[in-house]
Amino acid sequence: AQKVTQTQTSISVMEKTTVTMDCVYETQDSSYFLFWYKQTASGEIVFLIRQDSYKKENATVGHYSLNFQKPKSSIGLIITATQIEDSAVYFCAMRESNSAGNKLTFGIGTRVLVRP
Amino acid sequence: EAAVTQSPRNKVTVTGGNVTLSCRQTNSHNYMYWYRQDTGHGLRLIHYSYGAGNLQIGDVPDGYKATRTTQEDFFLLLELASPSQTSLYFCASSDVSAEQFFGPGTRLTVL
Numbered sequence: 001a002q003k004v005t006q007t008q009t010s011i012s013v014m015e016k017t018t019v020t021m022d023c024v025y026e027t028q029d030s031s032y033f034l035f036w037y038k039q040t041a042s043g044e045i046v047f048l049i050r051q052d053s054y055k056k057e058n059a060t061v062g063h064y065s066l067n068f069q070k071p072k073s074s075i076g077l078i079i080t081a082t083q084i085e086d087s088a089v090y091f092c093a094m095r096e097s098n099s100a101g102n103k104l105t106f107g108i109g110t111r112v113l114v115r116p
Numbered sequence: 117e118a119a120v121t122q123s124p125r126n127k128v129t130v131t132g133g134n135v136t137l138s139c140r141q142t143n144s145h146n147y148m149y150w151y152r153q154d155t156g157h158g159l160r161l162i163h164y165s166y167g168a169g170n171l172q173i174g175d176v177p178d179g180y181k182a183t184r185t186t187q188e189d190f191f192l193l194l195e196l197a198s199p200s201q202t203s204l205y206f207c208a209s210s211d212v213s214a215e216q217f218f219g220p221g222t223r224l225t226v227l
Contacts, residue, residue: 033213044220091158091159100172103174104159106158107158
C-alpha cells in the first residue's frame, strides 16, 4: 500500500531566506506522480507543483522547486526567497499510475512560518 | 470565478441529524472527490466518482453516502450524524492523470 510521510511538524524561517521540507513515500509501483499542495490560513488548498517519477529533471515553478531523489523515495519542496504569505501548511501527496480514480495519498503536512 | 464551490461553508447539527454537503465544479472534470481533514491525519478520502451516476468507496467511507447526479455535482450525505464526523470537509475535482483542484471546504460540527 502506498504511504506518504512528512516528519517535520513545523518550520520557522526568516523572510527572504530558503526553506526546505521533506517528504518520503512508499510505493510498489514503478510509475507514480508526486504533488505538493499549500493550505493557507483561510483553509484554501492550492496545487503548487508536481513531479512525474519517470522525469529525471527536478520540477520548478516560480520560487518553488523540488528535490527528487528516486533511490531514496524522497521528494523535498524548496521555497526560495520566502515571503510572509508563504506561511502555510504544505502537503505532499502521491498517486500511483495504476491508481483507480486518480486517487491521492497525502502526508499530514508541514507548517511553515515565515517571520519578518 | 471559483471552479470548485461547496455549500454550506459551515454547518452545525445534532447527533442523529441528517446532513447533505454539496459540491459543484465547472472544470469539466470527470473525477470528483470528498475528503475529510482532521488534525494529525491530513486529508483522508471518503468517496469519489468517475462521472455522473458512478460512486467509488474511499479510505474512510463508514457513516457516509455520496451521490454524483451530474458531471458538475457531487453530494456527501450523513444520514445519522455522529460527533466523530465533526471535521473539515473538502471536495475536489480532477482530470485523468492530473492534479486535483479543491473547493473552499465545509466545516461541520456535530453536537
